[in-house]
Amino acid sequence: MNAEQIKKLFQEVKRGKLSPDEAVQKLQHLPFEDIGFAKVDHHRAVRVGMPEVIFSQGKTPTQVATIFERLSLRKNNVLATRATTQQYEETRNRVPNAEYHAVARCITLRLEKKKHGKGRIVVVSAGTSDIPVAEEAVVTAEIMGNDVEKVYDVGVAGIHRLLASRALLTKARVVIVCAGMEGALPSVVGGLVGVPVIAVPTSIGYGASFQGLAALLGMLNSCASNVSVVNIDNGFGAGYVASMINRLE
Numbered sequence: 636m637n638a639e640q641i642k643k644l645f646q647e648v649k650r651g652k653l654s655p656d657e658a659v660q661k662l663q664h665l666p667f668e669d670i671g672f673a674k675v676d677h678h679r680a681v682r683v684g685m686p687e688v689i690f691s692q693g694k695t696p697t698q699v700a701t702i703f704e705r706l707s708l709r710k711n712n713v714l715a716t717r718a719t720t721q722q723y724e725e726t727r728n729r730v731p732n733a734e735y736h737a738v739a740r741c742i743t744l745r746l747e748k749k750k751h752g753k754g755r756i757v758v759v760s761a762g763t764s765d766i767p768v769a770e771e772a773v774v775t776a777e778i779m780g781n782d783v784e785k786v787y788d789v790g791v792a793g794i795h796r797l798l799a800s801r802a803l804l805t806k807a808r809v810v811i812v813c814a815g816m817e818g819a820l821p822s823v824v825g826g827l828v829g830v831p832v833i834a835v836p837t838s839i840g841y842g843a844s845f846q847g848l849a850a851l852l853g854m855l856n857s858c859a860s861n862v863s864v865v866n867i868d869n870g871f872g873a874g875y876v877a878s879m880i881n882r883l884e
Contacts, residue, residue: 640710641681672698675705684751684882685779689715691742696725699742704729707744715742715777716771716871739770739870743778752781752881754808755801756874759824760799761790761814764839766872769813772835775874776811781881791819797827804828809877810883813870815839818850825859831880833873834864 657683664855668675672820676687686706691699698714703866706713715726716739723735723742733744756776760769766787774784786804789797797820804810811829813835814820821834834857836850843849854864865872 642735649825652717654764661862668797670701670705673702677706677709680709683880685875686711686713688775689713690717691715691719691722692717694722700725700729702825703733703744707733707746708862710746712747712778712780713742713744714775716740716775718742734787736770737772737860738767740767741771741829742846743774743775745778747780747839748804750780750782751850752776752779752808752878753884754881755782755784755806755883756877757784757786757807757810758819758874759789759804759810759812760785760787761812762839763788765813765815765837768835768837768868769811771870772813772877773870775871776878776881779878781878785847789820790814790816791823794823797823799825809833809880811835811869811873811877813837813873814854815847815850816841816844818853821854821862821864822857822859825862828861830861831877832862833877834862835870835873836864838868 644658648658666678689702703726709842719742726733726742733740733742758769758773760766771782783806786800811833812821812824815837818836821832826830828851834854836847838847851867
C-alpha cells in the first residue's frame, strides 16, 4: 500500500463507502506482517515510494511464493530477484499472473502501470556475457515505472559500436553501464553524457579479473566524475537507484 492508496482509503471512509472497522482491517498489516520465517515490510512503499523487493537466493520456493503472494495482496507491483524456475513455478501456483524473466532471473507482477520516471533510463552492456546483469537492471527499472532502452554488446574493444548509439545515450536521464573484464566502459560513457552513470561491475572475465573485482576497482577509480558504482553483478541495485534518480523533479 502506497501513499495514494492510503489517501483513497481515508476518502472512502469520509464518504461512507467504507466503515472505520473495514479501514482498520486494511491497515492492520501496514507496518509489517509477521509470517514466521519473514517479516514482510508493507510500509516500505509509503516510506520510499517503492515496495519491498524479494531477494530469492537462499530462500525455498515456498518461502519466495508466500512472500510474493502477501506482497501482491497490497496491490503494488512485485519484484523477486535471483529467482529460480522452481521458485517461479511455486509462485505462479499462488499468483497466476506472475511472470518469469529467465535471462534476468526475476519474477514480476505488474498491477500498476503508471509511469513514475520523468525521463528515460538507458541500460548498456559491454558484452553479450554481461546481458543477464543488464537485464536484471532493465526489469527492475521497468517494474518501478520507467521507460527503458537497451544498448548491448558495445564494449571498448569495438568502440565504434558504442558511438553508433550516441544519440540515444544523450537522450537518457540516467545511464546504467554493465561491464566485466577491466570495466573500462563506464568511464567512456561518462565522458559522452552529462547525466549520472551507474557502473555495474560483472563477474565476467579471465582469472585475473577475480570474479569482477578488477572491474569493480577500475570503476571505483574512474576519472569520469559522473560515474558511481554498485556492487559486483548488482543489476538490481543499479536499476533501483536509477529509478530513484529518474523520479526526481
